Amino acid sequence: GQQLNQSPQSMFIQEGEDVSMNCTSSSIFNTWLWYKQDPGEGPVLLIALYKAGELTSNGRLTAQFGITRKDSFLNISASIPSDVGIYFCAGQLISGTYKYIFGTGTRLKVLA
Amino acid sequence: DAGVTQSPTHLIKTRGQHVTLRCSPISGHKSVSWYQQVLGQGPQFIFQYYEKEERGRGNFPDRFSARQFPNYSSELNVNALLLGDSALYLCASSFDPGETQYFGPGTRLLVL
Numbered sequence: 001g002q003q004l005n006q007s008p009q010s011m012f013i014q015e016g017e018d019v020s021m022n023c024t025s026s027s028i029f030n031t032w033l034w035y036k037q038d039p040g041e042g043p044v045l046l047i048a049l050y051k052a053g054e055l056t057s058n059g060r061l062t063a064q065f066g067i068t069r070k071d072s073f074l075n076i077s078a079s080i081p082s083d084v085g086i087y088f089c090a091g092q093l094i095s096g097t098y099k100y101i102f103g104t105g106t107r108l109k110v111l112a
Numbered sequence: 113d114a115g116v117t118q119s120p121t122h123l124i125k126t127r128g129q130h131v132t133l134r135c136s137p138i139s140g141h142k143s144v145s146w147y148q149q150v151l152g153q154g155p156q157f158i159f160q161y162y163e164k165e166e167r168g169r170g171n172f173p174d175r176f177s178a179r180q181f182p183n184y185s186s187e188l189n190v191n192a193l194l195l196g197d198s199a200l201y202l203c204a205s206s207f208d209p210g211e212t213q214y215f216g217p218g219t220r221l222l223v224l
């Protein structure tokens with residue numbers, strides 16, 4: 001199935017470090033969402049972006065909607081152990097179906 | 113307010129059987145989408161329903177079907193189960209098809 005390119009695939013970081021991950025596509029999207037998923041659970045919405053160039057924060061999380069509308073990034077500042085999990089981006093196509101295409105995921109592990 | 117609820121939480125079936133998964137959206141949400149998430153991958157779009165009508169369909173065989181009821185709850189049906197249907201099935205609700213989607217905890221299906 002169709003998936004967005006998300007990088008890095010996985011990363012180990014020290015507690016307190018900042019983290020960056022991004023999502024790219026060849027398609028143009030009108031909405032970008034970022035989710036976090038813990039094992040065995042459904043994705044939890046972190047940040048929603050609706051306009052090209054938009055920069056939005058949610059606590060220690062900051063995400064941006066790329067100017068080209070084909071990419072987005074998520075930053076986590078001062079990581080803590082509970083940031084461990086899999087982070088997914090999702091882009092909504094500009095089409096009649098409004099379906100979301102998900103990224104391949106970034107697995108984050110924080111070392112205390 | 114209650115979030116998206118799904119039932120059952122876990123299910124074990126054998127090849128060739130049929131399964132029905134259920135989803136209740138967040139109160140006030142009229143759109144429900146279904147996703148399949150295979151281990152290690154991001155969710156893949158299966159269906160979107162709005163006001164009881166199918167608004168979008170992903171690249172899944174006709175063995176997969178769904179419907180939405182007048183109270184906006186939804187069912188996903190899968191016939192003639194295959195081993196490859198083993199996955200976490202996620203339901204997401206939104207106020208309308210273009211709005212941000214919120215996920216339920218999922219139903220984990222194992223086909224033996």
